[in-house]
Amino acid sequence: MSTEVRELVIVGSGPAGYTAAIYAARAQLNPVIYEGSVTAGGALMNTTEVENFPGFIDGIMGPDLMDNMRKQAKRFGAELITDDVVEMDLTGDIKIIKDGSGNTVQAKAVILAMGSAYREIGLENEKRLSGRGVSWCATCDGFFFRDQTIAVVGGGDSAVEEATFLTKFASKVVLIHRRDELRASKIMQERAFANPKLEMLWDTEVIDVLGAEKVEALELRNTKTGEVSKRDFTGLFVAIGHIPRSELVTSSVTLDDEGYVKVEGRSTRTNLSGVFACGDLVDHTYRQAITAAGSGCQAALDAEKFLSH
Numbered sequence: 001m002s003t004e005v006r007e008l009v010i011v012g013s014g015p016a017g018y019t020a021a022i023y024a025a026r027a028q029l030n031p032v033i034y035e036g037s038v039t040a041g042g043a044l045m046n047t048t049e050v051e052n053f054p055g056f057i058d059g060i061m062g063p064d065l066m067d068n069m070r071k072q073a074k075r076f077g078a079e080l081i082t083d084d085v086v087e088m089d090l091t092g093d094i095k096i097i098k099d100g101s102g103n104t105v106q107a108k109a110v111i112l113a114m115g116s117a118y119r120e121i122g123l124e125n126e127k128r129l130s131g132r133g134v135s136w137c138a139t140c141d142g143f144f145f146r147d148q149t150i151a152v153v154g155g156g157d158s159a160v161e162e163a164t165f166l167t168k169f170a171s172k173v174v175l176i177h178r179r180d181e182l183r184a185s186k187i188m189q190e191r192a193f194a195n196p197k198l199e200m201l202w203d204t205e206v207i208d209v210l211g212a213e214k215v216e217a218l219e220l221r222n223t224k225t226g227e228v229s230k231r232d233f234t235g236l237f238v239a240i241g242h243i244p245r246s247e248l249v250t251s252s253v254t255l256d257d258e259g260y261v262k263v264e265g266r267s268t269r270t271n272l273s274g275v276f277a278c279g280d281l282v283d284h285t286y287r288q289a290i291t292a293a294g295s296g297c298q299a300a301l302d303a304e305k306f307l308s309h
């Protein structure tokens with residue numbers, strides 16, 4: 001077991017964490033970044049091509065983009081630890097961070113960049129066909145479904161918003177909802193129902209995703225009658241919400257009703273002095289690699305300012 005005192009610890013290794021590490025390392029803060037033991041590199045490690053990250057004319061594979069960010073952080077001297085943070089005491093002037101190997105790091109400032117997880121339906125084939133027709137991000141992947149018939153699962157504002165957005169590309173979008181009314185706001189529903197490319201499938205749940213190499217069809221069940229049917233689709237967008245990974249800080253950092261970390265105004269400052277938060281852990285709205293990276297930069301600049309006083 002070792003104990004060290006550092007200027008800055010960053011928890012999380014997606015675009016937000018690595019960008020914070022690049023900026024902090026270049027500012028001579030000698031940051032330690034905990035990458036996590038399972039998915040170092042964050043959400044983009046599970047993707048294929050990223051076409052919308054600026055600077056890559058022909059796109060870049062998600063894992064390659066993250067590997068570049070990782071190497072860039074290392075190049076400027078960030079210390080990378082491929083382990084999970086399992087406990088944090090963030091309330092005092094010196095923050096105490098414990099990892100899964102039993103080591104403790106003490107730091108004057110901490111940047112939280114643990115991201116959020118997309119809520120899954122929970123089907124085996126949903127996972128298997130992820131990136132091969134199953135997606136959780138319309139903004140990211142809608143472009144790949146031009147002139148296709150696709151399904152969106154969900155009933156809240158974001159499901160309706162994603163379904164409406166996808167009609168720009170797809171020839172038909174079927175919004176599948178397990179009840180007979182939507183939770184989405186009235187105005188959004190009115191807009192959606194007026195869209196000729198959008199069809200509602202009420203009282204229906206997806207019970208399987210069919211296809212050997214890519215999505216070919218969905219197995220559906222009527223939630224009222226129990227009747228099972230099959231319908232052809234080449235894409236499935238799952239829009240049933242996100243789970244911010246804020247469980248380690250619930251008792252100390254102020255969270256909103258959905259568990260996202262609250263920050264002050266346009267800064268990355270949390271309610272605790274010396275604790276900053278960025279990326280999808282904070283972001284309800286945009287959830288993109290570039291916005292996560294942007295807020296990672298802000299967090300490093302906010303931390304640098306805090307540490308220089």
Ligand SMILES: Cc1cc2nc3c(=O)[nH]c(=O)nc-3n(C[C@H](O)[C@H](O)[C@H](O)COP(=O)(O)OP(=O)(O)OC[C@H]3O[C@@H](n4cnc5c(N)ncnc54)[C@H](O)[C@@H]3O)c2cc1C
Binds near residue numbers: 039279
């Ligand atoms: C399938 C898919 C496709 C996408 N495609 C695109 C796209 O084309 N373009 C785009 O701009 N965006 C895309 N996105 C969205 C983008 O990936 C996210 O917005 C972005 O990764 C968020 O970055 P982040 O750094 O906030 O969090 P994340 O990328 O989620 O990274 C958080 C990291 O923190 C780690 N972590 C969590 N808890 C701990 C802990 N206790 N200790 C240590 N580490 C921890 C996690 O393991 C993870 O590695 C896609 C997302 C998905 C899921």
